[in-house]
Amino acid sequence: MAGPDNCCSCCFSFIVTMGLTALFIWLSLRVDQPKFYLDSIYVPALNKSLPSTTTANDTVLFTIKFTNPNKDKGIKYDAVRLNLSLFLSPNSTRLLSNSTAVAPFYQGHQKKAHKPSSASFLGNLTPPAVLDGKVYFRVDFATAVKYKILFWYTKRYGMWGGANVEINDKGVKVYRKPVRLGNEPPRIVNGVPELRGGYRALLPLFVAGWIIMRTR
Numbered sequence: 001m002a003g004p005d006n007c008c009s010c011c012f013s014f015i016v017t018m019g020l021t022a023l024f025i026w027l028s029l030r031v032d033q034p035k036f037y038l039d040s041i042y043v044p045a046l047n048k049s050l051p052s053t054t055t056a057n058d059t060v061l062f063t064i065k066f067t068n069p070n071k072d073k074g075i076k077y078d079a080v081r082l083n084l085s086l087f088l089s090p091n092s093t094r095l096l097s098n099s100t101a102v103a104p105f106y107q108g109h110q111k112k113a114h115k116p117s118s119a120s121f122l123g124n125l126t127p128p129a130v131l132d133g134k135v136y137f138r139v140d141f142a143t144a145v146k147y148k149i150l151f152w153y154t155k156r157y158g159m160w161g162g163a164n165v166e167i168n169d170k171g172v173k174v175y176r177k178p179v180r181l182g183n184e185p186p187r188i189v190n191g192v193p194e195l196r197g198g199y200r201a202l203l204p205l206f207v208a209g210w211i212i213m214r215t216r
């Protein structure tokens with residue numbers, strides 16, 4: 001016996017169920033992008049402690065770190081291509097190597113992965129005088145990812161980014177922590193400390209300051 005009351009509560013619970021389903025679908029389709037870092041790099045040809053016969057070594061060893069910030073989504077990475085370039089001037093680079101650094105792999109939710117790899121390069125690494133005897137590499141990657149939501153994969157999303165990395169006379173990077181391969185432009189700005197993560201945190205202050213100045 002379905003009276004009017006019964007029908008109304010049935011209708012109400014239907015609406016609530018639909019609402020919760022929509023919320024659940026929205027929450028489960030939202031994804032956070034993975035982050036890519038140059039965890040370490042070693043260029044034997046730039047290690048001044050090695051005998052000079054080994055400066056002919058054309059190997060670069062490096063490790064790329066991947067982090068998946070999603071609590072309940074896996075990530076399937078396509079092969080990661082990596083370009084290493086040498087800065088010839090503050091705003092120009094020469095390609096040293098162009099390789100597939102990491103084979104496709106799957107990463108579970110909230111996992112970190114460290115993928116060691118290597119590449120060989122052509123040409124000599126003598127730093128040009130314009131850079132004050134310092135050696136800067138440009139590291140660029142490109143790949144695509146699919147997110148795994150429950151049992152399904154999303155479409156592919158292209159990902160790319162890069163960073164400028166100073167290499168010291170031990171052949172390793174000067175900045176000790178992993179370097180985010182983000183949206184740093186391929187340009188060396190002399191005399192200005194590298195802003196990295198601090199930049200975004202400071203930006204709202206600059207904007208706020210600018211608005212205050214304008215409205216006075």
Ligand SMILES: *[C@@H]1O[C@H](CO)[C@@H](O)[C@H](O)[C@H]1NC(C)=O
Binds near residue numbers: 047048049050170172
């Ligand atoms: C540079 O070469 C020296 C001498 O062989 C070695 O002890 C050192 O570990 C090398 N540096 C790195 C970062 O591997």
Ligand SMILES: *[C@@H]1O[C@H](CO)[C@@H](O)[C@H](O)[C@H]1NC(C)=O
Binds near residue numbers: 044054058059061
């Ligand atoms: C270059 O250096 C790497 C790392 O030290 C070493 O494994 C490799 O054997 C060297 N290659 C040559 C040709 O010396």
Ligand SMILES: *[C@@H]1O[C@H](CO)[C@@H](O)[C@H](O)[C@H]1NC(C)=O
Binds near residue numbers: 091
């Ligand atoms: C590079 O910088 C030099 C001097 O700072 C400038 O003259 C030149 O136009 C710049 N080149 C490019 C491609 O931005």
Ligand SMILES: *[C@@H]1O[C@H](CO)[C@@H](O)[C@H](O)[C@H]1NC(C)=O
Binds near residue numbers: 095098099
């Ligand atoms: C980089 O590698 C890709 C794939 O192997 C190749 O198609 C491309 O021609 C290379 N580019 C350069 C500038 O070497």
Ligand SMILES: *[C@@H]1O[C@H](CO)[C@@H](O)[C@H](O)[C@H]1NC(C)=O
Binds near residue numbers: 140
């Ligand atoms: C590497 O350099 C080549 C030639 O400039 C370019 O076509 C390719 O897109 C670059 N790859 C990455 C991962 O930046």
